[in-house]
Amino acid sequence: MGNWKTKYKVGDLADKQRIEMICKKCSRLVYITKATTCTVRGREQLYLDEIENRARCKAQGCRGRMRMAMDRQYEMSGFVGGLA
Numbered sequence: 327m328g329n330w331k332t333k334y335k336v337g338d339l340a341d342k343q344r345i346e347m348i349c350k351k352c353s354r355l356v357y358i359t360k361a362t363t364c365t366v367r368g369r370e371q372l373y374l375d376e377i378e379n380r381a382r383c384k385a386q387g388c389r390g391r392m393r394m395a396m397d398r399q400y401e402m403s404g405f406v407g408g409l410a
């Protein structure tokens with residue numbers, strides 16, 4: 327189950343699915359959702375790992391790279407089941 331980031335596109339997320347984004351530099355934690363990610367047309371076609379690679383921490387002066395993690399409240403099995 328380690329490849330969910332390359333397997334799923336943003337558009338595959340459930341509307342209420344939250345993805346954790348943690349800054350590798352300052353540990354700032356933010357949540358993203360399909361709605362907040364797809365503010366630019368066509369972005370729903372991006373794979374989650376592409377979102378991760380593009381994300382940068384918005385903390386002032388940080389600009390660190392972000393690590394994507396599944397919200398613990400939304401178990402992986404539920405995620406996959408929700409796609410069926």
Ligand SMILES: [Zn+2]
Pocket residue numbers: 349350351352353354383384385388389390
């Ligand atoms: Zn940061």
